[in-house]
Amino acid sequence: MLLSMTGYGRAVRTDGGKTYTAELRALNSKQSDLRLRTNLNLQAHELELRKRVLAAAKRGKLEMNVEVADEAGTGKVKVDLPLLSAISQEVYFRLNDHGKRPLPEHTMDGLVPALLRTPGIVETGLAELEANDWANLQAVVEDCLDRLHAYRSQEGAALAEDLGTRVRAILELLDQVDDYADQRIEAVRSRMERHLAEYLGRANVDKNRYEQEVLFYLEKMDINEEKVRLAQNCEYFLEILTNDDEVKGRKLAFIGQEMGREINTLGAKSYSADLQKLVVTMKEHLEMLKEQLANVA
Incomplete structure (x- = not known):
């Protein structure tokens, strides 16, 4: 199983005239992080909620909204006017360059809606948890996490198929390397022997030493180790990719780096235009693979 790092989940539950809503978005990130927004005072339960969400989501940048709406009308909308006033004054002060630049009339009118969306300015519904609110919130959060997991699993299946296709394409190209590996060695050997024949009539050349140099040069061109390691x-x-672990993005990325090292060495030792074409195509598949791995949890 493979999980995508991106995903979305939303769940709603109604009980006792209240509607409980949990919404969770997951984005790509090297680290796990949760940004929680709520209209409730969750100080007593926030740590527990964070641990549960982070443990279930595994990896990624998470943005979660948890709300309780009182349909009976006992809930109230509260606006933190002192905070709104302080932010408005600070924004105005910065816009007019500390009082040095006059601003057109109604400049702040368009900013008020944006300021009202600032966390902590407006609170809707119930500000405090009541007796059965926490149990209902736990249930709706679990539903939300289940839907997030289903979404990420579906995307992960598509990612796994594409990643497998890329790796198998590299293996197919690797199978073609032998078609050109021997040819390039024979071509180099023939070229060096031709050069030797040209110089023998004009200078004193130690043929035994020359053969040793040829062997040393051909050994440097040997790519058997790189082929074996890349295949492995x-x-x-x-x-x-196909094991039962859900979180394996980092491990797959590390293996991808090792594959890249072997492919680069193959390219450095190619000494053949045909072989170099195979290496370039391998690199294309590897780059696409790395892009997809950035989305894997």
Whole structure:
């Protein structure tokens, strides 16, 4: 199973004239982080809620809204006027460059709606938790997490299919390397022997030493180790991709880096236009693979 790092979940529950809503968005991030917005005082339960959400979401930048609306009308809308006034004055003060630049009339009119969306300015519904609110909130949050997981699993399945296709394409290209590997060695050997024949008539050349240099040069061109390691890394990638772990983005990214090192070494040792074309195509698949891995939890 593979999980996408991005996803969305929303759940609603009604009980006793109140509507409980939980909404959660997950975005790409190297670290796990939760931004929680609520119209309730959750100080007694916020730590527990954060732990539960972070544990279930596994990885990513999370934005969660938790609200309780009182349909019976006992809830009130509260506006923190002192805070709104302080922010408005600060914004006005900065816009007119500390009083040095006059502003057109109604400048602040368009900013008021934006300021009202500032966290802490407006509170709707119930400000305090009542007896059964926490139990209902827990239930609606669990539903929200289940829907987020279903969303991410669906996206993860598509990601896994694409990643597997990329890795198998690299393996297919690797199988074609042998078609050109021997040819390039023979071409280099023939070219060096031709050069040797040209110089033998004009200078004293130690043919034995020359053969040693040829062997040393051909050994540097040997790519068998790189081929074996790249094949092993590709197979390991596919193994991890299809195992039961849900969180494996970092491990897959590390294996992808190892694959990149072997492909780069193959390119450095290619000494063949045909082989270089295979390497370039491998790199194209690898870059697409890395882009997709940024979305994997």
